[in-house]
Amino acid sequence: MSDRVAVIGAGVIGLSTALELAAKGRDVTVLADADSLESTSAVAGAVWFPYAAERSAAVDAMLATTLERFRRIVADHPEAGVDLRTGVIVERSPEPDRSWTAWVDATAVDASELEAIELPAGATGLRTTVPLATMSLYLPWLRERCAGLGVRFERRAVDDVDALARAFDVAVVAAGVRSGSLLGDDASVVPIRGQVVRVENPGVTEFVIDDDDPAGLTYVLPRRDCLVLGGTHEVGATSLEPAPAIEAGILERCARLVPAVAGAPIVSRAVGLRPGRERLRIEEVPGRALRSIAAYGHGGSGMTLSWGTAERVAALLE
Known part of the structure; x- marks a missing residue:
């Protein structure tokens, strides 16, 4: 295939898409005004779990695709920084949405089987095992894999997609917000806006996510290099x-949810802007000077839908 493809954006969606297209023989260049480790993806919780994204049959298929791809990465590429982590999803709704469990192995158990200390008062929940990425390792791994397939990287801002027509045949817009x-x-x-605090891990091995904490979104995510506390x-x-x-509110909520993290030394702080949209947009955009594909609107599910997005973009181009 001779199409020259520009992927705009070097976050998890851009890099996954670039890798998928390069693996299919496309001539790919990634254009971004910041390094991958400066992107919103580097701030993300990076656990496979649908959050702030639409519910649809198409997205369900992308959830399944991404989960399977991550399982293969865990098995074949331990250096990628992705691990299968067991943890607890706290639920506060009388009828919680558990549709995502359809793609997870039979590792989720009824909340009644959990120890009471693992759940806030009055809450239900599931214990499950899903992929969780250490983004300081995973994003560079994706970039290295891309480079190994001949993907080029240019650090520059793109303000006009049509202006790329002189050098490229296709533009994939994966620039997040x-x-x-x-x-x-x-x-x-x-x-x-999402804000996190990274602290030294005092020995926490399981993640805990409480999306509906009345005091605010709360999660504790153990990575290889730190413990990520969030969020907003x-x-x-x-x-x-x-x-x-x-x-201060994040630290207080997380310590209430997982007492072991109280007083853990802070390693770093970060803020990212998730690209919120009522519906995920992965489609060809007509009327441009070059063939253009939109790939954005993932909300808080960029990592969770990354490989499904990459495969869908590749299918559109074919």
């Missing part, structure tokens, strides 16, 4: 500076 304005035909993308879901907020008051 900037994607809608970059294409100029979609004002529906809303930033969803601030629709429309755009500040990339960590807020001390918000950090």
Whole structure:
């Protein structure tokens, strides 16, 4: 295949798509104004779990695809930084959405089988085992795999997709929260601010996620290099500076959920802007100077839908 493809964005969606296209023989260049480790993907919780993304048959298929791909990565590439982690999903709704368990191995058990100390008062929950990525390892691994297949990387800002027509035949727009304005035909993308605190791990081995904590989104995620404590879901907020008051709330909620993390030394802080959209957009965009594919709107499920997105983009191009 001789098509020259520009993938705009070097986060988990951009890199996964670039790798998938290169593996299918495409001539791929990744264009981004920041390194992968400076992207929103580097801030993400990076656990396979659908969060702030649409529910549809197409997305369900992408969940299954991504889960299977991560299982293969865990088995074949331990250096990638992806692990199968066991943890608890806390539920506070009388009828919680457990549809995601259809793709997980039979590792989830009824909340009544959990120790009471593992759940907040009045909550239910599931214990499950899913992929969790250490993004400081996984993103560089993706980039190295891309480079091994001949993918080129250019660090530059793209403000006009049509201007790429002189050098490329296809543009894949995977620029996260900037994607809608970059294409100029979609004002529906809303930033969803997420703030995290990374601390030294005092020995926590299981993750805990409580999306519906009345005090705010709360999660404790053990990675290989640290423990990620979060988080926030601030629709429309755009500040990339960590807020001390918000950090204090995160630390308090996480310590209440997992007492072992109380007082853990802080390693770093980070903020990212999730690309919120009512519906995921993976489609060809007509009327451009070169063939253009939109690949954005993943909300908080970029890692969770990454390989499904990559395969869908590849199918569109074929």
